Amino acid sequence: MSNSFYPILLILIGGGLTTYVWRFMGVWMSERVDPEGELLMWVRCVATAIVAALVAGIVLSPNAILASTGLEMRVAAIAAGVLAFYATGKNTGLGVAASVVVLFALALLS
Template identity: 35%
Template structure:
């Protein structure tokens, strides 16, 4: 199992440099935004921008896959996106469910192919 997680020092650096600084801002956003109306124009715009960024990242991964994803066959990447989109539509437009299901298909397919 240690091969899967890698070097413990690298994980510690990842948590300290990547996770904790982001969590501080997320918690501050939750605290400051507790009384903001969910239907306000500003939050609708923020949600639209976040969705557009996610769509851009997915398009980038499909067209020009970075790093290890370049070794994943095109049909598997496109199949994972199609599955994610289908789950997104079936779960009343849950972005979380769509992204997670696409990742599961991608990981399972790559594991199956070896």
């Protein structure tokens, strides 16, 4: 049990508290800060780039299960998802569905 307790504690402190800090500050700042201000613009940028880097990492060097698909299939599937998102008038659900279907089809055909 001590083996599984440490990861939970790590997630509570390293993940949970560090996430809640920003929610707490959000409530505190909601009376005081301009949601379209310059500081929040930079903050949005960091967040966006981090998530993009996260996705790129998963697509380029995935873990066990996803590694059964080819690199070019994953890149094509992500691109197809973004294209479908715009082709359907910015429908996130259809974009995600299209990318997964493309990955499935490419892997099946190979």
